[in-house]
Amino acid sequence: MIYENTLAFAQQMDSKDGLKGYRDKFYFPLMHGKKTIYFTGNSLGLQPKTTQDYVLNELEDWATFGVEGHFHARNKWLSYHEQFAAPVAKIVGALPAEIVVMNQLTVNLHLLMVSFYRPNNKRYKILCEAKAFPSDQYAMQSQVKFHGYNPGDAIIEIAAREGENCIRDEDIIEAIEKNKDSLAMILIGGVNYFTGQVFDMKAITEAGHKAGAIVGFDLAHAAGNLKLHLHDWNVDFACWCSYKYLNSGPGGVAGVYINERHLTEKDIPRFSGWWGHDKGTRFKMEKDFVPIPSAEAWQMSNAPVLSMAAHKAAVDIFDEAGMDALVEKAELLTGYLEFVIDEINKSLEQKLEIITPRDKTQRGCQLSVVAHGRGKDLFNKLTEAGVISDWREPNVIRCAPVPLYNSFEDVFTFGEILKSSL
Numbered sequence: 001m002i003y004e005n006t007l008a009f010a011q012q013m014d015s016k017d018g019l020k021g022y023r024d025k026f027y028f029p030l031m032h033g034k035k036t037i038y039f040t041g042n043s044l045g046l047q048p049k050t051t052q053d054y055v056l057n058e059l060e061d062w063a064t065f066g067v068e069g070h071f072h073a074r075n076k077w078l079s080y081h082e083q084f085a086a087p088v089a090k091i092v093g094a095l096p097a098e099i100v101v102m103n104q105l106t107v108n109l110h111l112l113m114v115s116f117y118r119p120n121n122k123r124y125k126i127l128c129e130a131k132a133f134p135s136d137q138y139a140m141q142s143q144v145k146f147h148g149y150n151p152g153d154a155i156i157e158i159a160a161r162e163g164e165n166c167i168r169d170e171d172i173i174e175a176i177e178k179n180k181d182s183l184a185m186i187l188i189g190g191v192n193y194f195t196g197q198v199f200d201m202k203a204i205t206e207a208g209h210k211a212g213a214i215v216g217f218d219l220a221h222a223a224g225n226l227k228l229h230l231h232d233w234n235v236d237f238a239c240w241c242s243y244k245y246l247n248s249g250p251g252g253v254a255g256v257y258i259n260e261r262h263l264t265e266k267d268i269p270r271f272s273g274w275w276g277h278d279k280g281t282r283f284k285m286e287k288d289f290v291p292i293p294s295a296e297a298w299q300m301s302n303a304p305v306l307s308m309a310a311h312k313a314a315v316d317i318f319d320e321a322g323m324d325a326l327v328e329k330a331e332l333l334t335g336y337l338e339f340v341i342d343e344i345n346k347s348l349e350q351k352l353e354i355i356t357p358r359d360k361t362q363r364g365c366q367l368s369v370v371a372h373g374r375g376k377d378l379f380n381k382l383t384e385a386g387v388i389s390d391w392r393e394p395n396v397i398r399c400a401p402v403p404l405y406n407s408f409e410d411v412f413t414f415g416e417i418l419k420s421s422l
């Protein structure tokens, strides 16, 4: 693609964009009466205009039916979560039975570690990326301590090489091989939240299995952003939140994938609740737990229908747009943002540095930009001019042009604002 840093070029790209109709399906925050340039869909996705109706329907059905809504609501609450298995499986590349939507991300990470982090005195270590999202670090540390091990010894962090920003996949794989006798589990963020780097999940899974370890991924920044093939890659487990790229609202209900080979494993440790129990006999209220032979066995509580209604509105949009089209546009749009920043750099003495990989197979739609020599006032100027991006201390601006609702014109206008703010 040959890009041009002009309004005419951006508008021409928008007019050819097969997904352009989706922009009007979302609410954009306004600033000074104008739509903002919203580049933080990686942090909190925008609200689909349909969400209110989906949630209102459930409130109405609750008013109309009371408890009978479990059976008579337009979408029966008893089986409400079942609607997600097929469309969410498509988003992450899984079989429907491998998916359940429940709880929130960090909670699910803990529940999955109950099942998949089973250390013994020989194998007790967890391998992860350095500077993982703090919640993941706390979850891993507390699980390690819960089993009586010392996080300093049991957690192996793989860092970027001196002078580099991203972690090399080959370094992760080498560390897996080196620690093959003591590794219990590998847990990595599919996309690093800070650099936007995508890890080679297929190769890491293969290497992990060869070393005899369980392999899981936190896909908070990957679900709805990348083409994933969790089942074909043979990943053991994964989890993600729904409020980032998946646009399901603040603190929205989260998603879990568990590979089918674990679904019928008899003695897998699990924290159980009645919503994981065999549906045919659940309401006999008997004391012995009979797991559903799908990822639903990990469900403990009945479904949070209001939060799920918001998720349903968003998932229906993904199902219609399709990940193939979204990823195709994301590559073009992110490539355009990269081009525009490179153009601006030509006239700068102290250049902006994109620390996200240049290789488009190693990134999604986020670019992390180091604003060398410029403090937070650059970010404040951008905000004042109507750009909502994300600042990370000490000097990183994260920008995510999201294919569902961002346009090429957004990227062009962002560039103009950036230029005048420097």
Ligand SMILES: *Cc1c(COP(=O)(O)O)cnc(C)c1O
Pocket (backbone or CB within 6 Å): 104, 105, 106, 107, 133, 135, 136, 189, 193, 218, 220, 221, 241
């Ligand atoms: C956003 C994010 C979280 C947030 O966890 P919650 O339980 O949803 O609050 C955790 N881990 C990663 C990698 C994230 O990107």
